[in-house]
Amino acid sequence: MPNIIIVCIILIGVYLLIGYMLFKVRNTSKPFDQKNGKKQICPGQNQVNSSIYDADYYLHAYSGDLRGYLSNLENLPIPLQRCFQYAQPRPGEKVLDLGCGRGHLAYFCATKQCQITAIDYSSDAIALAVKAKEALPRHLTDNMVVKQMDFKDLDTKEEYDVIFMADLLEHLHDWELKILFEKVKKMLKPQAGRLVIHTAPNKTWINVIFPLKRILDWPSTLRKDKDFCYTRDKYSYDAGMHVNEQTLGGVKRLLKGFQAKVWCDDGSANIISILTKRFAGADIWAIARV
Numbered sequence: 001m002p003n004i005i006i007v008c009i010i011l012i013g014v015y016l017l018i019g020y021m022l023f024k025v026r027n028t029s030k031p032f033d034q035k036n037g038k039k040q041i042c043p044g045q046n047q048v049n050s051s052i053y054d055a056d057y058y059l060h061a062y063s064g065d066l067r068g069y070l071s072n073l074e075n076l077p078i079p080l081q082r083c084f085q086y087a088q089p090r091p092g093e094k095v096l097d098l099g100c101g102r103g104h105l106a107y108f109c110a111t112k113q114c115q116i117t118a119i120d121y122s123s124d125a126i127a128l129a130v131k132a133k134e135a136l137p138r139h140l141t142d143n144m145v146v147k148q149m150d151f152k153d154l155d156t157k158e159e160y161d162v163i164f165m166a167d168l169l170e171h172l173h174d175w176e177l178k179i180l181f182e183k184v185k186k187m188l189k190p191q192a193g194r195l196v197i198h199t200a201p202n203k204t205w206i207n208v209i210f211p212l213k214r215i216l217d218w219p220s221t222l223r224k225d226k227d228f229c230y231t232r233d234k235y236s237y238d239a240g241m242h243v244n245e246q247t248l249g250g251v252k253r254l255l256k257g258f259q260a261k262v263w264c265d266d267g268s269a270n271i272i273s274i275l276t277k278r279f280a281g282a283d284i285w286a287i288a289r290v
Contacts, residue, residue, distance in 0.1 A: 023215050023228040046173050048243055053122035058102040060235040069128070070135050073107050079198050079283070080105045083166050086287050087196045089114045093161035096187070098151055098180075099168040103129025103144075110136055110143035114162075117145045119154070152179055156186040162194050163187065169199040169251070170242045177244070181254055188290050195258070197286040201237055202264055203245040204280040206230050213272050251284050260288035 055066075061077070062068035076084065083105060089095050091113035097106045100118035102125060109116040110133070118129050126148040133144045163184055172180065188195055214221045214228040221228060232239055246254075252262050264281030266273045273281070 018218065023211060023218075046175065048171055048241060050122045052238075052240055053101075053120075053125055055124040055128065057234060058125060058128055066128075066131065069102065069104075070131060073104065073132060073135055074111075076104060076108050079200075080108070080166060082285070083164055083196050083198055084108060086285070087162045087164065087194050089162045094159070095162040095164070096158075096160045097164045097166070098184075099165065099171065100129055100146070101125050101167075103132035103146065105164060105166060106144055106146070107132040107136065110140050113140075113143065115143055117147065117160075119147045119149050119151065121148065121150045123148060151183065152176070154183055154187070156183050158187055159189050160187055160193060161189055162196070165195070165197045165199075167198060167200065169197065169254070170201075170245045173244055177254060185257065185290055190290055193289060195286070195288040197251065197288070198283065199246050199251065200283045201230075201245060202280060202282055202284050203247045203250075205264075205266070205276075205282045206237065206245065209272060209276055209280050209282075213270055216272065246284055248279055248284060251286055255286060255288050258288035258290055260286055262286040 056064060059066060059069055062072070087095075089109055089112065093114050095106075095109050095114045095116040097103075097109070097116060097118040100106050100120045101122075103118055106116045106118035106129060120126055120129065126146060129146045133141060133146055136144060165180075165184075169177065184195060210230050211228050214226065218228075230237065232242075237245075248262060248264055252260070255262065263285055264277055264279060265283045265285060266277035266281030268274075268277075268282075
């Protein structure tokens, strides 16, 4: 019996070693960049260039079809559904959507009688958000204000019941995040105000858990000719856009001074994901108050 155990341990060790060696040899996943292989930043500034966020990027989920997007405005993608559910905005409440993108969440809030201000610094994002506003029933159009602006220019005298940061943090450098949270702390209504954050991917998940799952299942990875690391592209965790992916601890540090609940989640049924999702799930969520 001891010999059988030793043989099993050796075989498992060999299996894992093969997986690791294949990972080292076949790790061809490289950050995608549509222009020159470098992070897209404004000249002289450590900031992502807004031009990288174009209509093609925002409409990819709808196969580039604007009509397809506008016809599905009543159906929020799951992450935005959860943002809305966690915030529970009530009719008449003032809501701020930071980095509103194509305006989908803002549209939904407007239909629920919220007074929503949607901002983004991408001209293509704002053009799509305006289209979303125009799709509102006429009696609801005043509920939605769309502004092309950088969050750094926000007036902190304005107070909001709800502030959304849906897939925003990973696009901002540390110096920008410092300014962002200083402003939000002043703009969120004390006690009753809710800040809801979603950011993905968790840096631990994409750098450790994802390749670990591929290594442990290396026969399938080879058979299906997959990379061991996550394959990024313009539409999925582009390295030119995702300049500052977060960890669970990183988000907690950003929310220092807030009353916050921060957690990870992962919808995968893989055993590794189930065991690690509380600290290394692909998605990081937070609900905070001041």
